[in-house]
Amino acid sequence: MTELRKLPPESVLLVTLDSLRYDTAVRATCSSLSRLGPPIRAMAPAHFTFASHAAMWVGTTPGVPGLKQPFLDPKWGRLFRLVNGKVRATPRDGFLLPGRSIIDGFGQLGYRTVGTGAVDWFDPGTPTGAWLCQDFQRFFYPQTPSALGSQLAWLSKELTTGDAPAFCFLNAGETHVPYWHEGASWSPGENPCVPYGQTNSRALCESRQRSCLEFIEARLAPLLDAFSEATILVTADHGDCWGEDGLWEHGTWHAKTMEVPLWLQVRGQRVTGPEAAP
Numbered sequence: 066m067t068e069l070r071k072l073p074p075e076s077v078l079l080v081t082l083d084s085l086r087y088d089t090a091v092r093a094t095c096s097s098l099s100r101l102g103p104p105i106r107a108m109a110p111a112h113f114t115f116a117s118h119a120a121m122w123v124g125t126t127p128g129v130p131g132l133k134q135p136f137l138d139p140k141w142g143r144l145f146r147l148v149n150g151k152v153r154a155t156p157r158d159g160f161l162l163p164g165r166s167i168i169d170g171f172g173q174l175g176y177r178t179v180g181t182g183a184v185d186w187f188d189p190g191t192p193t194g195a196w197l198c199q200d201f202q203r204f205f206y207p208q209t210p211s212a213l214g215s216q217l218a219w220l221s222k223e224l225t226t227g228d229a230p231a232f233c234f235l236n237a238g239e240t241h242v243p244y245w246h247e248g249a250s251w252s253p254g255e256n257p258c259v260p261y262g263q264t265n266s267r268a269l270c271e272s273r274q275r276s277c278l279e280f281i282e283a284r285l286a287p288l289l290d291a292f293s294e295a296t297i298l299v300t301a302d303h304g305d306c307w308g309e310d311g312l313w314e315h316g317t318w319h320a321k322t323m324e325v326p327l328w329l330q331v332r333g334q335r336v337t338g339p340e341a342a343p
C-alpha cells in the first residue's frame with residue numbers, strides 16, 4: 066500500500082479481522098497494531114459475519130460487558146449512536162448519527178463512505194451481501210477471501226480523492242478459515258478447522274491464524290498512519306472454536322465464537338481497557 070495523506074480527525078476507520086480469536090491476537094507479534102496498545106478482550110455482538118456486521122451497522126460494536134466505560138461497553142456509551150425520534154444520544158456517546166445505519170449516517174453528514182469486504186457475506190451479487198453493502202457510496206468485493214493486497218490498493222485510491230472526512234471499512238478474510246494468506250507455505254485447500262470434521266488440527270489453527278494476522282497487520286501501517294489523528298476501531302466480527310466442547314469454526318454459540326480482540330483510538334487518543342485476562 067502506498068503512503069496516504071492524513072485523513073481529517075473526524076474520519077473513522079473500522080477494520081474487522083474476520084474470525085480472529087482473542088488468544089491469537091495476544092500471541093501474535095504485532096508491529097503496527099501495537100501502537101494502539103495490547104488487544105482488549107471483548108465480546109462480539111454475534112457469532113457469524115452477517116449478524117455481527119448488521120449489529121455494528123446500527124452501532125452495537127464488540128464490547129466488554131459491564132465495564133461502564135464509554136465505547137468499550139456499548140451498553141454504557143456507544144462509539145456510534147444512531148439517533149432518531151425514538152432514540153436519543155447520551156453524553157457518553159461518541160459519534161451521533163442520523164439514518165438507518167452508521168454508514169448511511171456518516172454519508173448524510175457529508176463523509177465519504179468507502180468499504181471493502183473479503184468474505185462471501187459481502188458479495189453484492191447475493192441479496193444478503195447487497196444488503197450489507199447498500200449504504201456505502203463505494204464498495205469493493207474482491208471475489209476471493211484472501212485478497213488483502215487488492216483491498217488495500219483499492220482503498221488507497223479511494224482515500225486520495227476529495228477533502229471530506231472518510232468512514233472507511235475493511236473486512237480482511239485471511240484470518241477466516243482456511244487461514245491462508247498470499248505467499249503462505251501451505252495450500253489454501255487445506256482447512257484444519259472444518260465443522261464436525263474428523264481430521265482437524267488445533268495446532269495448525271493456532272499457528273496459521275497467527276501467521277495470517279501478522280501478514281495482515283504488517284500491511285495495515287499506511288492505513289493506520291493515515292487515520293493516526295482520527296478514530297480507529299480494529300476488532301473481529303466473531304471468533305472461532307478450535308475443538309472446545311467438540312466444536313469447530315463459528316456460526317454456533319460458544320464463548321470462543323463470541324470472544325474477540327479489540328483495539329481502539331478515538332480522535333487520535335488511544336483507549337485503554339481493563340487488565341488482560343490471565
Ligand SMILES: [Zn+2]
Nearest residue numbers: 083084114302
Ligand atoms: Zn466473519
